[in-house]
Amino acid sequence: MVLEKRLEYGFNGYQVPPTPRAARSVRRRCLFKSKAGNRQLCAFDLLATVADKILLDTGRSPPSVDTSSGREQQAIVVSSVEKEEKNEAEPFEEKSFDRDCYERNFLFTELVSEAPNLKICSNELTCAQNDAISRPTSGITTSDCSEKVGSAEQLVDDDCKLRLGISSPSVDVVSSDCGLSAKSESEDESRKQINNASANNKNLTKRNRNDMHSSGRPEAWDRKPSAFISSIDSVKFPFCSKHTPSGALPVIRDYKKLATRDDDENYSALNDPSTGNKACRPSRVGDHGTKKTLPSKRFKVTLDLKDDEHYNADIERCNYLNRKNNFKCERSMRDYPFKKRKFYDCGSGSNCDEGIDSNGICVVENGTNEGERDSPPTPPRGEHASFPSGNPHVKLKIKSFRVPELFIEIPETATVGCLKRTVMKAVNAVLGGGICVGVLLQGKKIRDDNKTLLQTGISHDNKMDTLGFTLEPRVTEAPIQLCPEDRSRQLVHNSQLRARYPPPSITHDAVQQGNGDTTPDLPGINFKNFKESDYDSAPSPSDMSLQKTATETEALVPIPATKPDALAVVPLRTLKRSESAQRRIRRPFTVAEVEALVQAVEKLGTGRWRDVKLRAFENAKHRTYVDLKDKWKTLVHTARIAPQQRRGEPVPQELLDRVLTAHAYWSQQQPRQHLKSQPDTCLLL
């Protein structure tokens, strides 16, 4: 029994990964998230950055995370440092930013980056455009931004035939403390546009860049404030391989969360799977232009590498809502001018639904698309070369990647520039450390890299409705540096990556590198070995889940520094503790404590743990009566087993004998005591 118990707790205490508990933690987090109203921070620019990093490789200056200017959010590749500088000085609190722009920048529920579309097999733009077009929230819509978009696009285009399909995620800010008003006619417009697109998708096959970026873009966007984002749940990187049969454009169903709506009249199911419209819906917060106040200026940015469950849940929810609102979609489509509609046509089309899975992957069978015959496949850079004709190929359009989670907490007194840098660093920390691509099939991760696609089930005739890709970090902690000008607390943590997607190699790397690759920029994180004695905390289950030994644990788990002023960045663990209590550190009872406990129990008996606590552990704040009860339980158990089986600090046999005696006595005494109203409670003394 003891052994069993020890195994359960682990020989090094309770820090060993309690799987069930970890699961609970995750659940709590989810719950918390949902309670929070799904509001998520959309960092368009952040996406851009990520996309830039991933798609365009290195060599380009990273875009800034611009939160000050809505018009620049579209600048996926191009940074707007100049503007940024202007606004950095002002603290959030006092900043008189352009609210519209501001909101727009943080509008999205999910940070969905419809960044460059990588065409893997062809240079046709159909898919790419679908992505871009279907996202009304895209910043590309405004005229002043077109320039920037153009440049970005050009940049991309020049390089490896990437297309910039900029899109924004849907807004999902509802009843959030951070929610600003998101409702606007422009949003409605966007919605309508999208809906219309669905209706006309069949007619559209190809679009040119100009259409996408400068023409029918929702001008509404320019004047429409959206919502304030509190967190970024995910970042999608859209890549598009182009193998779409003309006239039958694939429909990509998005799995973004849908905002809860209080009104349906204007709401359109943009994500309706049936229509195949994967557009990202701007959501309305509050009703009809009513702006909500922004009580909290605390930002949480999360790049969420979603769990499969979340993923699926999102999809389901989306479907549900879409069904629910389907009829409205039709109406909206009718009402909207074709000119604007056409913009979204590519992305919609129920007839293409089967071509794309809910993960945003478009699977097209080889050679089935006559429409693209006229466009010779242009091999993209790198390994995505064209396949030899004749063989069955699996063609994928990867609409998005799921990105690891980041959690950022920044004080409202922080400057905008600080926020930008923080987000940027968080992202770069993940990406900079090197990312892997994971493949999910039917929700399960395919770990065997040696399997052929055929063996795995990814064949050319597979509809790929369950194929997904993820970005996986190589580093486990996101090194976020504190803003120089702002020493206040920031929380940035990249967590649960290992827990959710624990590639063996990554885990290994983490162990090997330990502090080295994660600490340099983390003044606030103490990566020293974890010592239970002086810190009343323990690594979160998720953090521990992949750790096998105390040594590894100590190497991997950062502990917040004790000096408050030096603590700029703390692990999410600390943050999570506020969400759900953290497991206390194990504190083995000393012999003296056992002695006191035994004595108290002898006198008071079992079943009066509160009294025992008061009597013998009054000053031991970390010993609760539950602890004492538990300890007694284990003491009794220990006393009953052979000495060889006992572990930990040996308890004098004398004490154990007393334990058994007292336990036996009180076991008998207890029932009787009820009747006697406890006259002889101290018989043993």
Next chain:
DNA sequence: TTTAGGG
């Protein structure tokens, strides 16, 4: 909040 027990 405490107890009592299972985890």
Next chain:
DNA sequence: CCCTAAA
């Protein structure tokens, strides 16, 4: 040490 049903 955690979690909780019960009291």
